[in-house]
Amino acid sequence: LELVLESQASRALDxxxxxxxxxxxxxxxxxxxxxxxxxxHQKPLFNFFLRGCGHTEEAEDLAMETLVRVFQRAEQFRGGxxxxxxxxxxxxxxxxxxxxxRRRPEVTAxxxxxxxxxxxxxxxxxxxEAMAMRAALAATVREAVHSLPERERTALVLREYQQLTYDxxxxxxxxxxxxxxxxxxRARERVRKRLGEEPAGGREVTR
Amino acid sequence: xxxxxxxxxxDAELHxxxxxxxxxxxxxxxxxxxxxxxxxxxxxxxxxxxxGWADAEAPRLLAERALAQCVFEPRAASxxxxxxxxxxxxxxxxxxxxxxxxLTRPSTQxxxxxxxxxEIAQAHRAVSVLxxxxxxxxxxxxxxxxxxxxxxxxxxxxxxxx
Numbered sequence: 001l002e003l004v005l006e007s008q009a010s011r012a013l014d015x016x017x018x019x020x021x022x023x024x025x026x027x028x029x030x031x032x033x034x035x036x037x038x039x040x041h042q043k044p045l046f047n048f049f050l051r052g053c054g055h056t057e058e059a060e061d062l063a064m065e066t067l068v069r070v071f072q073r074a075e076q077f078r079g080g081x082x083x084x085x086x087x088x089x090x091x092x093x094x095x096x097x098x099x100x101x102r103r104r105p106e107v108t109a110x111x112x113x114x115x116x117x118x119x120x121x122x123x124x125x126x127x128x129e130a131m132a133m134r135a136a137l138a139a140t141v142r143e144a145v146h147s148l149p150e151r152e153r154t155a156l157v158l159r160e161y162q163q164l165t166y167d168x169x170x171x172x173x174x175x176x177x178x179x180x181x182x183x184x185x186r187a188r189e190r191v192r193k194r195l196g197e198e199p200a201g202g203r204e205v206t207r
Numbered sequence: 208x209x210x211x212x213x214x215x216x217x218d219a220e221l222h223x224x225x226x227x228x229x230x231x232x233x234x235x236x237x238x239x240x241x242x243x244x245x246x247x248x249x250x251x252x253x254x255x256x257x258x259g260w261a262d263a264e265a266p267r268l269l270a271e272r273a274l275a276q277c278v279f280e281p282r283a284a285s286x287x288x289x290x291x292x293x294x295x296x297x298x299x300x301x302x303x304x305x306x307x308x309x310l311t312r313p314s315t316q317x318x319x320x321x322x323x324x325x326e327i328a329q330a331h332r333a334v335s336v337l338x339x340x341x342x343x344x345x346x347x348x349x350x351x352x353x354x355x356x357x358x359x360x361x362x363x364x365x366x367x368x369x
Binding site for chain 2: 029031034035038039042043044046047050051056060063064067068071072134137138140141142145156159160161163165166181184185188191192195
């Protein structure tokens with residue numbers, strides 16, 4: 001565990017300044033720096049939206065819109081955490097999308113389930129039983145996360161999957177630090193309760 | 208350290224966000240409090256379970272397609288300098304043309320030297336036209352004033368102040 005924590009901490013230290021340096025270079029007109037930023041964040045952004053909306057095409061569109069907006073608004077970046085700034089923009093993209101379609105993004109456990117089942121089918125796997133176990137666990141977790149209220153889910157996803165700090169999540173959500181801690185605390189409690197009711201690996205796999 | 212304080216920062220501990228000094232106090236606490244030690248273990252297991260929902264691969268060429276929509280333009284400062292140079296050049300050309308017309312026009316000047324009141328009025332009108340071009344050509348206007356001053360000095364008038 002210590003090794004994992006150390007590697008996470010060192011990665012966080014390495015990444016943040018590098019992102020900011022890249023943004024400085026983007027603002028100076030360097031296309032290579034923009035390309036490096038896009039390649040670094042395309043996968044986390046795509047997964048952020050995929051975990052939020054559950055639709056591959058929509059997640060792809062939203063991720064691309066966010067990347068383009070990063071470029072268009074590069075002059076507005078005033079330092080601090082690039083990730084917090086980018087995810088704030090990602091949440092704005094999500095809100096704009098919901099507003100333009102006059103509905104909230106459709107997020108249902110079943111849509112997420114179908115999407116991820118398809119994605120996992122495409123992966124190479126050594127043993128069928130390991131695949132079934134992993135799929136069952138992932139399905140249970142997905143359902144638990146998607147059963148959360150939207151704001152709690154966003155905070156938890158930013159924390160657990162996007163690896164943002166409390167400060168970064170507060171900046172991205174426009175919330176206070178205590179509010180963010182409370183959101184994450186409640187989200188974890190709910191997920192634990194849900195997973196406790198339906199232990200991982202105990203679900204029947206119907207695929 | 209109280210149990211409440213310990214449990215409030217288990218998540219921060221799992222994400223490696225606590226200072227080393229606090230970690231020592233936490234280890235002392237769990238050594239004496241099996242309930243908090245068990246709670247920390249449950250939270251750690253929860254994080255492991257959550258990460259069981261692995262990342263999907265990004266769609267092919269997502270970054271490239273986003274890049275294709277990004278067009279770098281000359282920086283704002285460069286654009287402004289570029290525009291200013293063109294404006295200044297335009298104003299200088301206008302001033303030179305005015306001076307050239309002045310010099311080549313049929314002379315109505317008296318033999319004793321000095322411009323006529325009509326010539327002075329024309330000079331003022333030329334300056335006024337240049338001023339209407341806009342405040343951003345102030346420097347160009349200085350150049351045009353100098354050119355007109357030279358013209359009028361050649362013709363012997365001191366009445367150049369607008």
